[in-house]
Amino acid sequence: MTWLLSDIPTSIAVEDFVVRKYEIEDALALVNAVTQSLPELLPWMPWAKFEPQSVRQREELIRQWWREWDEKSNFTMGIFRGNECIGGTGLHLRGDVGELEIGYWVSSQHTGHGIATTVSAVLINLAFSFPEVNKVDIAHDIANTKSERIPRVLGLQVAREYAREPEAASESGRVRVWSITREEWSRR
16 A cells, blocks of 8 residues: 555656656657667666567556556656657655655766756656655665766755665665755755
8 A cells, every 4th residue: 555645647748848657659669768778778777687678568567657656656757759758757655655766767869958857856846746745865876976966956965875786787786865855845
């Protein structure tokens, strides 16, 4: 049973792109974005070691994400410009009650344009629009300095670090968790 009672919108317009729940028809676009970005994803994303996946495998994964969405346990979304998948994100119930974690990746040809930072800010605003959410986290391996820029720019503070067996090629085995509370976010 989940503690999150609020309904998560299935689509959010953000600048010239949309953050939305994946549809089955997105499977090919997702395959293409991930496959083209594998050199940048493999060092940091544990799930990338199972790539490339087929369209059929992606369709099944999207169905799994739908089940998690319906259970209110995980809200995996794509970042789209038109029909092109340019990344992925989500709100994940990985911490304590009242705490959501934001994850993100951006396809290689779209990195360096502030997309992950913009999307993360929008998702933090969204998370704090739910009365039952009081803290948002972003976690990354400490060696992933590019990923570290996003919580730093958004004003999150380092909450803790912990050891974890490396799951991707470039991981150090130390995870840094950045956090911000509703009150801190409203004051920034």
